[in-house]
Amino acid sequence: MLSIDCGLNMSRSFGIRIFVENCSSYPAHVQQNLESWKKNRNKFYELLHLERIIIVTKMKFMKLGNRPDTFITEEATRSVISDVPSDLTIQINNISYLLHKYPLLPKCGLLQQLTSDSEDSSNVTLNLHDIPGGEEAFELCAKYCYGMTINLSAHNFVSAFCAAKYLGMTEKVETGNFVMKLEVFLSSCILEGWKDSVVTLQNTRRIYEWSESLGIIQKCVESIVDKILTPPHKVSWSYTYTRPGYQKNRRESVPKDWWTEDISFLDVDLFRCIVMAIKSTNMLQPQLIGEALHVYACQWLPDITNTGLSEGSTSQVEDQDSSDRKQRILQNIVSLVPADKGSFSVKFLLRLVSISNFLGVSQVTKAELLRLSGSQLEDAALDDLLLPNRVTSDQTSYDIELVQTVLESFLRQWKRQTPTDESLSLRSINNVGKLIDSYLQVVSKDAHLSVKKMTSLAETLPGIARTDHDNLYKAINIYLKEHPDLSKMDKKHLCRILDCQKLSPEVRSHAVKNDQLPLRTVVQLLFFEQEKGLEQERGNTTTNIKDRSSDQTSVVRDDMNKLKLSTNNHHSSKGKGGRNYDDKFQLRPELSFKIRESAVQEMRKGRKIRDEGISEIQHSNLNPQEKAKEIRISGKNHSNKGRER
Template identity: 65%
Template sequence: MKFMKLGTRPDTFYTEQATRTLTSEIPSDLVIQINDVTYLLHKFALLPKCGLLQRLCYDSSDSESFTVELHDIPGGEDAFELCAKFCYGISINISAHNFVSAFCAAKFLRMNDAIEKGNFVGKLESFFNSCILESWKDPIATLQTTATLPEWSENLGIVRKCIDSIIEKILTPSQQVKWSFTYTRPGYTKKQHHSVPKDWWTEDVSDLDIDLFRCIIMAIRSTYVLPPQLIGEALHVYACRWLPGITKLNKSSGSSASQTEESKLKNRKIIETIVSMIPADRGSVSVGFLFRLLSISIHLNASSVIKTELIRRASLQFEEATVSDLLYPSKSSSDQNYYDIELVLAVLETFLKLWKRMSPGAVDNSYFLRSIRNVGKLIDSYLQVVARDDNMQVSKFVSLAETVPSIARVDHNNLYKAIDIYLKVHPDLSKADKKRLCGILDCQKLTPEVRGHAVKNELLPLRTVVQLLYFEQEKGSMANTSHKLLKQHEIILGAKQRTTTKDSQSKQSLGQEFNGDVTRTTQILESREKDHHRHKRLDANLALDLEKKIAIRGRDIEETESERVRGVKDESSSSYKLEVVDPKKIIRRARSKSEHSMKKADRDK
C-alpha cells in the first residue's frame, strides 16, 4: 500500500483533559470546538490555508481569541487534526485508509489552491490520481472507507473513480496482470503457478460492502467481456466471505436464535442481492452453491421470490448434483443430523414439472432419459444417507421415494438398499409403517442377487416376502420352459438342414413326412406351452392361497413366534382335532421350493 508523507516538524500535539493543543511559546488565539473536543490553536497557522476559517474570523481582530464550532466537519476531530497538522507543517502520512476523511475535511475547510498554492486539497488529489487509482488494492481499501462518508464520497467523485479503476483492472487480460493480489484457494501457490488465474480478483473484491460489490459486478456484466462462470465464481467467493454457514454444515450459525435481528437483516440483504446477480446462463454457478444459498435463505426467512428462484435454478441443474450437495439440516429441528428432506423434495418436484413440459418426442430423447435417470440414482443414493437418521419420518421418506417416476429407475436395487438401511436403523417401526415403507418397492425390478438377499431378509414384512418368492419361482419356471423350447427348436432346425443334402425326389417324399413331423412337433410344443401357462396360473393361485391362509390363521411372522392352531372336524364324532401349524415352516418350504426350482433350471441349461 502506498502512502504520502507531508511536513517535517515533529508532532507536538498533546491532550489535557478534553482539550487538544500543541507545545508552543505563542499563546493560543483560535479555539476550535468539534463535538466534545476543544482545540487551542493559532490564527497565523490555520487562516492562510483555510478559506472557511478566513471567512468565519473575518470580523475578529488579530489580538483577540476567537472561537469556532465545526461540529459538522466530515471525518470529525481526527480528520480536522490532519488538516491542522498540515497547516503547522507537522509530519503526517496519508494512505488509502485515511485519504477519504482527510480529503473531505480539506474540502470542507476550503484548503484549495485558490487560497494558497500547494494547499492540502491539491496534494491529496495528486496522491489519489497518481498513487491510489494506479494500484489494485488501494482503490478497494479507499472504497471501504467511503462507507463512513457516503454522501461526501459520492459527491466528490471518489466512489465513481475507485470503481472505474477496479473495473479497468478486472477487465485486464490475466497475462498482463503485474500487481499483487490475494488468492488463497486450496492447492494454489504462486511458486508452482507462473500464470495468473482468471479469477485472481474475486477475493479482494469480496472485502467490499454488498452495495459497492453489486456496483462492480453489474458494471462488469454490462461489458460482456468476462464469461458468466467467472461472474458466478465471484458471487460464490463473496457468499463464502459474508454469509453464515455457507462453507460448512453448521446449523447453529444459520439459526434464528444465534443471530441478532440486525445481523439477520444484513445477511438477508446479502443473499437476496447475490441471487439477483446470478447470470441467467445455465452453469454460471454450481448446483451445490444453489442448494447452499437455498438452505441459508430458508434459515434467514428470505422472501418467497428469492426461494422460488433458487429452487427453479437448482432444478435446472439437478442432474449435476451429488449427494453431499443435498445434505443440509432442517430448520425446524434442533438435531444436527436431521436432514432437510423437504428442500430436496421441492427441487425434485420442480425438476419433474419442467421435465414433463417437454414435448412427447423429447421424452424419448436419450439426453432427457439420461437426465431423469441420473436424478433417480441421485435420490436413491440420498435416501440411503437420510435413512440413517434416527429422526427421519416414514412419511417424508416414502413421499420423496414415491415422487420419483418409474421411468427414472432402471431397477429398484438402490431403493431396496435404502429401505433395508431404514429398517435396520428403526427396529421399532410399526407393522403399518413397515408395510407402507416396503409398498414403494417393485419386486419385479430387483436383480436376482438383490432378490436373493431380500428373500432372506427377516426385517421385511410377510407380504413382501411372499411377493419375492412368487416372482423368484416365476422367473425360474420361465427360464426352464424357455430352455426346453429352445432345444426343441434347435432339433427342428437341424432336421431341416439335413433334408437339404438329399436329392430332390427323396426330398419331396421325405418333405411330406418331415412336414408331418414338424406339424406334430409344433402341436407338442403348443401343448407344452399351454401346460406351462396353466402351471404358471396354478403357481400364482397357490402363492395367493398361501398368503390368504397365513393372513387368516395368524398375524405376520415378524409379529409373533407362538404356534397357531386350527380345528379339523371329525366326521364320525363331530368333534375337533387340534393340529399345530408353524408359519415359518410354510415360508421355509416355499423358499426351499423356489431355490430347488432355480437349481433345476440351472441344471437344464
C-alpha cells in the same frame, strides 16, 4: 525502510514525500516504474512545490510538512503549544480545538466566511459537527495549515479529501492548496496501485455520500475494474491469493482469479458496483465472476448455522443488525449470479439455500436459489447433498427437507423443458434418480429419520427416474436393520414404494429370504417368482407346440401330395377301364390345440391350489417368519409339480 532518493533539494519549508512498504528486491516492472517517475518528477514537483519524493514498492504514502506535531490534549480539549494565545475555537462533537486564525484562515475558505460573519472578532467559536470524517479528518487539515508533519495514505485519504473540500481548501483560496495536492496524489499514486485503489474504495463507506458526490468511488471502481480486466501475464502488482496448494513465486503464472480475495473485503454495495461493472464489459468468463461471488460469500457468510448468530454478540440489537446485514449480502450475491449454467458449484448453491432458510431471506431470493440449485442437481455428487440439519426441533442428522425441495425444483424444470434429444432428458432424470437412491442409503442409517420422511423423499421421484429398484431396496433394507422396532404398519408403508417387478434376480432372491420384510411383500415376491416360472414354462410349451405344428404341417403336405397322386390315378383308371371310384379322402385335424388347452387348464388348476395353500398359511397361528418359510416351501413344491406335469 529501503528508499530511493530522487535527488531534489528542499525548496520550501514543508514538502511532500511518497513512501511504500519495503521489499527485498526490485523486479523488472518496478525498475520501469521508477524510470517513469524519474522522467516526470520535475513536472510533478513543480506542480506541488515539493521538496523530495521517496518511492518504495507496494502501498504508497504521502508525507506533507516538516514541523513537529505540537497538538496536546487536556480532557476534551485539543490545543497547540504556542506563545500566541488562541483566538479561534472549533467545536466538533464533544471535542474543542483551541487554535489560531493566522495559519487556518489563509487556507480555509469556509472558516474565512464563518469568521467574517461573527460579531466578536477577537475570539471566534465555530461549530463544525457535520464535517465529513469527524475530528480526525479536521485535525489532519489543521496540522497541514500549521505545517506540521502528516502522513497520508489510502487509509486516511478519503476522510482528509472530503474534509478539505468541506473546509474549502481549494485553489481559489490559495495556490497549491491541500485539495489540489490530494487530487494529484489520488490520480498519480493511489489509482495507479491495486491495493491502494481497493483500500481507498473500502474507506469510502464511512462517508459514502461525500465520496460519491466527489467522484472518489467512480474513479476507484474504474481503476479496479481496469486492473481486473488486465491479462494475467501482464499483472505486475502485488495481490492477495491464499488458495490451498498455491505457492506464490515469481516463476509460477498469475492465476486468473488473482483479484477475488482482495475485493472480498469490500462492503457489499461497493462489491456490487465492481461486479456489475465487470459484467457490463462481457470480457470475463462467468466462472470467474462466480468464483468472486463464492469468495465473497465465504468471507462474509461463513457457516453461521454452526454456531448461530448470537455467538460473540452482546445484545439482541447486534444480533438483529448482523442478521439483517447477512440477509442483504446474500440477496446481493444471488442477484449477481451469472445466468450461465455452471458458474457456481452445486455444493455451494445448496449451502446458500441452507443459509437462506436459516436467515429467513425474501421468498424471491429463496425461489431463485432453488431454481439455480435444481437446474444443476444432475451434476451434483453425493457429498454435495449431505448437508447437516441445523433445525433444533428436528433431530435428524441431515437436512432431508432441503434436498426434497431442491429435487422438486429440478422436476418442475425437467417437466417444462422441451429437449431436442429425448435420450438426454431421460439420462438426466435417471442420473438424479440414482443420486437420490444413493442419498437414501446414507440417510437411512439415521436413527431419528421417520418413515414418513423416508417415503416422502423416495416417492418424490417419478417412476421413469428409476430403471430398477435395486438401490431403493438396499436403502429400505438398511433402514429396516437400523430401525428394528418398526411396527407392521410402518413396514408396510415403507415397502409399498418398492416395485418387485423392477428388482434384479439377485436382489429378488435376497429379498425373498429377508426376514425384515413384511409378509405381504414376501408374498408379492413369491407370486412374482411363480409368475416368472409359469411364463418360462408357457414359453417352453409354446415352443414345443410350434415344433409339433410344423411337423404336422409337413405330414399334411405329404398327405395332400398323396391325395393328388391318387386322384390322378383314379382319373386315368376311369379313362382306361371305365370304372368309377367314389372313395372319399378325409383329413382329420391334429391334437395340437387340444394339447394347448389341456396345458392351460393344468396351469390354472395349479395356481388355484397354490393360492389356497397360501391363504391357509396366512390364517394360521404361525409367526411372520414361519409363514414366509411355509410359503416358500409351498411355492417350491408347486413349482416342482408344474415341472413334472
